[in-house]
Amino acid sequence: MRAIGRDVTNWTSRLMNGKILFDLDDVVNEKLAQVPCLVARWDRIHKCCEEGNESFITYNKSVEIVEKDPLNENKLRIKLSTNEVLDDIDFVVGCDGRYSKVRESVLGPSVPFYGPPYIADFRIVCSTKEVNTKVPHFKGIQRVYQTFDHGGCVRVGLMRMPPKANGGDDDDDDELGLFGNVPMGDDHASFETQKQDPQFLARAFSSLNAPSVNDQIGNLVLEILQRHGASAHWARKQETPTKYAIANNILLIGDAAGAIYPSLGQGANLSLEDACIAAACFRAYFENNNINITSRVSAIRTPRRNDIQRWSRQHAMHVAFGNLENEIRDWTQDNGPWRRALFQLWNGWPRAHIAQHFEPIQAQVATRDNFASFGDLVTISQDGDLYNPNTIDAKLDLSKGEPRLYFMELHGPRPLSVRWLTRHTQVTQCLASLDNQPFWLAVHIPTPSENDHKPTLTNTKVFLIPPRHFVKLHAGTWHAGPFWRPSKHNDSADLDRMTFVNLELADTNVVDHFSVDLLEEYNVHDPHATIPVVIHDES
Known part of the structure; x- marks a missing residue:
């Protein structure tokens, strides 16, 4: 993963006019993380999976129904999207996303919950050659805020993207990523109309004070939004209740086990953690088949996923209410809740070797x-x-x-x-x-x-x-x-x-x-x- 990604050690938060709110200069030196944070592209991750596991992965088929095998109640039967039926199945791991068919087959329909705080996420990726503003050198992630006089704020994270799957890391043609949040308010239909306006995001980030001409980061953010706002990819903040074990032989992992708000960018992290713990519990089962795989994974992973669901909701509330003084305090004070949450986020994941060898x-x-x-x-x-x-x-x-x-x-x-x-x-x-x-x-x-x-x-x-x-x-x-x-x-x-x-x-x-x-x-x-x-x- 580190070979295909980009390390991030620095987080800086600022206003559009360049005022620095706080600066986490080095998360490792500040003992918030043991190693730098890692940002990787999905296309690179998929390529690694395809190259390393070709014989184990079948593409272009999906599970439609999971049910008990009528000939053996201890076995399962799977119906695929291709109308194929697989019988005599010992165990199913559902990792088919927040709209999981595996979960739906057993628990019934479960539409991801969408509720307050009503926040929408957007992301834009563009080449440095597509902007006129000189791209300044900056470390890590620049989080840029714009506040509203009626309360709330908008924010965006600006970073240099890791290299693509099909090319090298050409500094002359870096890609920039913008990942932001916008409060929707209660009138969702009106918001859906507003976001179709190509200048909607640009106006949101310059609604009070145009960025200072002396602040390159603010100018760069505004130009990207002006040029590429119409191509933003939007997503609402949705979640589903956490549920890992839905039968002794059916386990859910990843978003299928519980979707989270993407405020902290932890969906992929949780999925990778789930996979490591599930693999460790399978190893423990084959060493000692007295353990119950689904209950052990659930016991280890449920508190972790619930914590990150809660932190992600709270992080979204900063946008909904826009209290930047609290934001600064929470990130900078030694006992600030966000510093403590970050420490637990980056250090407190359950370890696979513990899951394999120790009963909770x-x-x-x-x-x-x-x-x-x-x-x-x-x-x-x-x-x-x-x-x-x-x-x-x-x-x-x-x-x-x-x-x-x-x-x-x-x-x-x-x-x-x-x-x-x-x-x-x-x-x-x-x-x-x-x-x-x-x-x-x-x-x-x-x-x-x-x-x-x-x-x-x-x-x-x-x-x-x-x-x-x-x-x-x-x-x-x-x-x-x-x-x-x-x-x-x-x-x-x-x-x-x-x-x-x-x-x-x-x-x-x-x-x-x-x-x-x-x-x-x-x-x-x-x-x-x-x-x-x-x-x-x-x-």
Whole structure:
């Protein structure tokens, strides 16, 4: 892929008049990504697939119907667009896009959802020889904004395209790519008429202030829109609910598993990630046929796709509402939500070798009984109830130092996966959410310190702590978290941080803080590799 693409390390955002909003000079140096981002052309990717897999790929046929084989309920039958019928099929992987026939055959028609924020995407590719404006030298991607006085904005990303499949990289005839977003408003019919106007985009990007004559990027964007706006390729932002496993022997991947808004350009990324994880799970099946391929892929991939669906919707909202001050803050501050999202986007994909060799951890809802080996789960008691550590209260030990009770604000959402566990041997730590939101904790029973016993991955559990509860951990209980994530139906930005009440000792984090890498014994050296956790309402 890197041989056919172009590395991108720099992202700059600016207004049409040249004012710089923010500049991510190098995403690797700023520790947002381990390697440069990669932009590749679809024609080059297709050519690689055709050249490398000619004997495995049949073209000009498509699946129309997938159904149970009437002669064997454990097998499948496929009807093709050519009217051919294939019987005795063991397994089907549907990777046939957002209008998937495989998905439709089993789940029924599923038209991609189109809803707020109502944004349309466009893209234009043209040769540098087709513009009069001198093309300045620029690194990476230039994101250019134009704001409206009535709210909202339009934006475009300008970049040099990677070379075509049939030619070299001729600097004298580079191609430029414009990839932009325009708010549609509620009157979709009117918008459909407006976009037919060849100067619609040019007017949108110069509606308030014509770009400064001194800003080459702004002038270049405007000229491309004036000359080539009529040839723009348009797409609406649509998505479908995430669904990977639709039967024990039918798996969906790529857009078939859940279409996303293209705001972040992650559709192809997700498809490649899906393919890697699916291949790893097939390898695991042939090594040990006790695993369920579809459920493992779903457990690993569903949270990732849901996260990117959510980030893509939120990214589209920047265009719908046009608050560039928030945009600048979110990208530039160390704890800005977009910097955190980018870090998770570029580092947090599930690793194929983890998917092949490790079973995801199944989360469970904590109760007083099932949490007892790790600590106490405490809920509301009535005024006047007497102390009872055996049924409703927690028995604390704060005798080895000065107690510390404080509010702990954490930024997130925190991806629900496990690698490092920590313990405090001198205190019974207590933790509760102030936000009336559920959260998750990974825990492992205390291990003897004198024998240097370490916690094991197989005995690590993950619990959902319900709202209006707090947990007390036994002294020495290994733990990780708290973790939290927005629900599937809640994009609320207020979940980018949560506040917890924490009770421990004044010096706990200085002298009583011991951590262990659960993957060390397996020689996993990738620092971002983690064990995924299954949340049953997601998978």
